[in-house]
Amino acid sequence: MKTIVIIQARIGSTRLRGKILKPVGDSNVLMYVTRRCSQIKGVQEVIVATTSMPQDDAIATWCLENNIRCFRGSENDVLSRFVDCAKEYEPDYVMRVTSDCPFVDYEMASEIVELMTNEKKDIVLIDGEQPRGLAVELISYQALLHINVAGKEERHREHVTYYAYEFENEFEAVIYKAPTNRNAPHLRITLDTEEDYALIYNVAKHFNNPLVSSVDVIQYLNDHPEVANLNAHIEQKPVI
Template sequence: MINLKFPEKMDEHVVIIVPARMASSRLYGKVMLPILGKSLLARMVERVGMIQHQANIVIATSEGAEDDVIAQEAENLNVQCYRGSLGNLLDRHYQAAKLFNTDVVVKIPADCPLIDPRIIDNVLEYFFSNRQKFDYVSNLYPATYPDGNDVEVMTMACLKQAWENAGRPHDLEHTSPYIYENPLIFNIGNVTWETGLDYSMSHRFALDHPEDFYFIERVFKELYPVCNRFSCQDILNLLKLKPEIYEINARYNSTNWYNKHLSEVKPEFAMA
């Protein structure tokens, strides 16, 4: 198990859950694609492991045979793995958090291999600085960081309440809609980009399409040999220097998971 060594402000057990599966309608097996000799999932875990808060990392995958390779990769990386429901991600998160006796749950999707550890720390710092105020804190509602820097932090009690009460298909598929769409039930906080900019729909660092992979691969090749803990700002500087990299997946900049759930998502949360 990866155990990040930096002291936490609260004497609570924090678990970062990284949901990962081979199945993908647009790019099958995307989390196992190779980046500089290691799987994309390995690179993702490496970057998440660079945060300065104390936390454990758990890869949450399905019980399906096709995800055996992900469970094996977790073992190779010396990271704990939970296997549960394929389609019910809310249940997978809850059961994983329960298994590892979690007080605070952090959700970071496996398709964010360029996530900046500093951004994860920023969201965690805001959560713990307001520990008695919020049940759930993210940097997504509204989103301002470049897409692919997704961080959601919630108390175990909050996640359990969602698990007990959520019922719509997209609530179960995406874990947290029941939480952030019910501000009368949960106390919700949001962290915006300190620059004051909003690149959430203009810069795409997430992985869904082949072009996204080519973009991510190129960024790693350019920045990783110089500094393996490269930042979001380092990526933006690179894109200004070499705009042809930005263009690799630019046509998908305004897409996100809301596109197929617009009839279900409350209007104030529909960002596409």
């Protein structure tokens, strides 16, 4: 089974422009994400998929300088960007990761790949309440191609796998039961605002290790409410 990770990335975030190249630890957010994704067992390629807009030249340059595979495609039609990127690798499965999640859970992602290797369904659904910013999505390439044809609405084109959740009867799913030590829905470990960045920066400074277990990050935030509360008031943008 050939599985690739596609990390969607762009400079032009509406709430925190340039967030993925902001410094954390001894590198930046995108380095944290790519390094953690490279630790996912059962994955053959890790690719950053950015846009063809001039503002994202900085991402392409960073990837070149750091020997990271890079693909460039549509800015707003993120689904087509994923499909066009995946075509070059002819995978069986595609794992979707967003570049604003510097503590993405590579250990849990490895278990998800192993589950799909055994089950070979269209998509993995996660049973559990993790902090926002840790989970990945794994979908078959064939299911992704189906979504690309069937998903006509703007929300389907912007949010790559959204169609599969909206029309779940069209797909065969396997359930992944998340470990209980990941259940912390009150925590927000993603990067969309200055408050999020303050939390991410503090966590990275404390551990000084891009490959720290997500379990340890959760424990640290539970033990240090003064850090966890930095972005507790931030509301996630709704899908429309």
